[in-house]
Amino acid sequence: MELNAQERLKVGEVIQGEIGPVAHGGHFVARHNGQVIFVRHGITGELVKVKITAVSSKIAHGDVIEVLTPVPSRITPPCKYAGSCGGCDFQHINLTMQQDLKAQIIKEQFLRIGKMDLAELGFDLKVTPVEPADGMHWRTRMDFAVSPRGAIGFFGARSNEVVEIKDCLIADQRMNVGELASRSWKSDARVEVAVSSTNEISVMRSGRSISGPTQIVEQVGGNSFKISPVAFWQSHKAAPVTLVKAALAQLGAKNGDHVCDLYSGVGLFAAAILKEVGDRGFVTLIESDKTAVTDARKVFLNKENVKILQGLVAQQLPIVKRADLILLDPPRTGAGEVVIKQMIKFRPRKIVYISCDPAALARDAKTLADLGYKLDHIQAFDLFPMTQHIECVAGFSPANR
Secondary structure, eight states: OOOOOSSSTTTTTTTEEEEOOOTSSSSSSEEETTEEEESSSSSSOEEEEEEEEOOSSSSEEEEEHHHHHHHHOOOOOOSBBBBBBSSOTTBOOOOHHHHHHEEEEEEHHHHHOOOOTTTTTOOOOOEEESTTTTSOOOEEOOOOOOEESSOOEETTTSSSEEOOOOOOTTGGGEEEHHHHHHHHOOTTTTEEEEEOOSSSSEEETTEEESSSSSSSEEEETEEEEEEESOOOOSTTTTTHHHHHHHHHHHOOTTTTTTEEEETTTTTTHHHHHHHHHHTTEEEEEOOOOOHHHHHHEEEEETTTTTTEEEHHHHHGGGOOOOOOOEOOOOOOOOOOOOHHHHTTTOOSSSSEESSSOHHHHHHHOOOOOOOTTEEEEEEEEOOOOSSSSSEEEEEEEETTT
């Protein structure tokens, strides 16, 4: 029910209340006189004071300004920019609780959107931590905004204003953020930095290379990828190895299989799959980004049992003649109903879905279930520590097998 103007909270108003459950997007839910408030910097069970920062007819947004009764999982944020920078949502929460909260988000999204109770399906879902164990200095790709003064930083939460920084605790230390922060970047819209597994460092300003190689080399499981620093690559230093291992274990590729790798990027998963299917097998990659496709064609040069299709998956997948197995790693928006329906026409014996958004994964899992594919595996990895983001690997197989 829509509240009238007298009942509705107002921007700048301070209210007291208890923090409720975590919500998709990293906010926590609180209520005041029947109005829902999405709150930053709280933790479930805390009694807090919240300053209202935005109001609509049905919901409000707010920030915790005082914790009256903290819970044991609250810690002092390690970063001095926590609270102002919009990048890390969970720095005030210890890592164990961060992972518990992310598991709650996944379960809630599957229950609400996917209409699946993961516990009833037999899944004791937990979020697996990865190295580094302290959740710091894991990010190998950074895209800094530039302030009007020419300083690097990040946008504030729900804001277009740049919070200037002198360091970033989740950035790979090889980037030397402090040195970058000492320079003036005036007239630039952004500064992009990439650090490779082979210790190459590339710095670009507004898309122009200013230091380091214009192609960097990543090595994963004996495969080498010479790629553009701006091509999509998993940002956590442990993510490529972690996700390839998890995906291949679920895919179950055999010699002679034909496999489709959708939203394939530069071919991280395809390269590993190719070893599994052998010379008698075949791998088809579909990717829309031109830079990624250019890099992938170099990675798979002279591979006769690899085909790379450039374009939207929904437009290119109907060209494919056979797919015994399908692996997909779509963007945050997920695959969607059109692509899911195209996939199941092949009747693949296994679909492995890698997702960075549990809401999109839950939606697509429901579509798959409605079309005869059951969820038979789900893992979650904490590849974005200090933030609300989470990576999942889910497996689906025909329900009648």
